[in-house]
Amino acid sequence: MLQENRVSVIVPIYKVEKYLDRCIKSILNQSYENLEIILVDDGSPDRCGKIADHYKTTDSRVKVIHKENGGLSEARNYGMKEVTGEYVTYVDSDDWIDEKMIETMMNTLNEYEADSVQSSFYYAYERHNLYDHRYYSREDSPVILNNQSLIRELVINERIKSFAWGKLFKTKLIRDIPFRKGVLFEDVYWAHEVMRKVEKFVLIHDPLYNYFQRDDSIVANYSLRNLDQIKGLKERHVFITENYNNLTEESHKAILKSCLIHYKLLLLNRRKDKSGVHRKEVQQYIKKNYSRFKKAVKDDKELTQQLTLFYYHPYMNLLYLGVKKGLRKTKLIAQPVGLQKIRKSEGVVIK
Structure with missing residues (x-):
C-alpha cells in the first residue's frame, strides 16, 4: 500500500562520481521531509556505489539498489519497483534541485487537485544559468492544462518537455508504464503514454530544477x-x-x-x-x-x-x-529571442 503524502525520489546513477554528492544533498535538504530517496547504482565502475551507501547509513530515508549496468531506463524501472510513496519524481544524478522544489510542487498539486506538476528549470552551467523566458516569467501564475491541451504542448515541445525529471506524478498513474530499455531518448517513448492518463496538469514557472550542461560537445559525442x-x-x-x-x-x-x-x-x-x-x-x-x-x-x-x-x-x-x-x-539581422543568461556568482541577468 502506498504511503499517503510520501514522495519517492528515484535517482539512476552511472559514472557521476564528480556530481553525485551535490545531487543527493539537494534532495536530502528539501524543506519537504516526507521523502523516500531511491538511489539506483547501475553498475557504475567508479565510487558512485560507495557514495550512495554512505548516505544510506546517514539518513533512514535513503534506499540503495546495486545492479548490473543496464542503462538509464532499466535503472529507473528498478527504482520504480521499490516505490512506496503516493507520489514520484525523478532526478538525474548529475543534476540538482532547489530546496523548496518538492514542497512547492506538492502544494501546487494539492491546491489544484492535479495529477501531475512540472516546474520550470535552469540550463545550469559552471558559471551561469540559462532560463527560458520566451513564454512565461517566473512570477506568472501557474498554467492549468486539461488532457487535450497537455498532449498538444507535449508534441510542440516548448512549454512542456518529455523529460521525466522536473515533474511530480501520482504513483498510480505511472507505476505500470516502464521506460523502454535499450534506447536513447527513452523519455520520448514514455511521456505520451503517461500524459494520456493525466486529466489535470499544472505548469509552474519558478526554475526549481537544475539541468546540468556538461562541457562535452554534442557534436563530439554524437552517435x-x-x-x-x-x-x-x-x-x-x-x-x-x-x-x-x-x-x-x-x-x-x-x-x-x-x-x-x-x-x-x-x-x-x-x-x-x-x-x-x-x-x-x-x-x-x-x-x-x-x-x-x-x-x-x-x-x-x-x-x-x-x-x-x-x-x-x-x-x-x-x-x-x-x-x-x-x-x-555581424548583427546584420536580429538574434532570435532566446534564453535569459544569469550569472551564478551575482544572481543577476546578463544582458
Missing part, C-alpha cells in the same frame, strides 16, 4: 544511437494519429525538426556514418513525406524555407543556416 529520437517520434506519431488526430500536423512538424537537426549532426560526424546510409535514410524520409511536412509547416515561414531548400538539396539548407548564423554574428 548513431541518437537516431533513436527520430524512431521515438515516429512511434509517438502513430499514437497521436490514433488518439489525438487533431494534432497530426504538429506531430509531423516535430518529426521534421528532429530530422533536420540529425541530418546536420550526421554530416558533422561523417566518420560515424562513413557510407552516408543514415543521411540517405533521413533525406529519403523527408522527400517521401514532403507534401505532409509542407502542409504541417505552412504557418511557419522559417521551417517552410528550410524544408523547401532541403528538398532541392540538403546542402542548400545547411548553407542557408550558415549564412543566417553569420549575419547574426
Whole structure:
C-alpha cells in the first residue's frame, strides 16, 4: 500500500562520481521531509556505489539498489519497483534541485487537485544559468492544462518537455508504464503514454530544477544511437494519429525538426556514418513525406524555407543556416529571442 503524502525520489546513477554528492544533498535538504530517496547504482565502475551507501547509513530515508549496468531506463524501472510513496519524481544524478522544489510542487498539486506538476528549470552551467523566458516569467501564475491541451504542448515541445525529471506524478498513474530499455531518448517513448492518463496538469514557472550542461560537445559525442529520437517520434506519431488526430500536423512538424537537426549532426560526424546510409535514410524520409511536412509547416515561414531548400538539396539548407548564423554574428539581422543568461556568482541577468 502506498504511503499517503510520501514522495519517492528515484535517482539512476552511472559514472557521476564528480556530481553525485551535490545531487543527493539537494534532495536530502528539501524543506519537504516526507521523502523516500531511491538511489539506483547501475553498475557504475567508479565510487558512485560507495557514495550512495554512505548516505544510506546517514539518513533512514535513503534506499540503495546495486545492479548490473543496464542503462538509464532499466535503472529507473528498478527504482520504480521499490516505490512506496503516493507520489514520484525523478532526478538525474548529475543534476540538482532547489530546496523548496518538492514542497512547492506538492502544494501546487494539492491546491489544484492535479495529477501531475512540472516546474520550470535552469540550463545550469559552471558559471551561469540559462532560463527560458520566451513564454512565461517566473512570477506568472501557474498554467492549468486539461488532457487535450497537455498532449498538444507535449508534441510542440516548448512549454512542456518529455523529460521525466522536473515533474511530480501520482504513483498510480505511472507505476505500470516502464521506460523502454535499450534506447536513447527513452523519455520520448514514455511521456505520451503517461500524459494520456493525466486529466489535470499544472505548469509552474519558478526554475526549481537544475539541468546540468556538461562541457562535452554534442557534436563530439554524437552517435548513431541518437537516431533513436527520430524512431521515438515516429512511434509517438502513430499514437497521436490514433488518439489525438487533431494534432497530426504538429506531430509531423516535430518529426521534421528532429530530422533536420540529425541530418546536420550526421554530416558533422561523417566518420560515424562513413557510407552516408543514415543521411540517405533521413533525406529519403523527408522527400517521401514532403507534401505532409509542407502542409504541417505552412504557418511557419522559417521551417517552410528550410524544408523547401532541403528538398532541392540538403546542402542548400545547411548553407542557408550558415549564412543566417553569420549575419547574426555581424548583427546584420536580429538574434532570435532566446534564453535569459544569469550569472551564478551575482544572481543577476546578463544582458
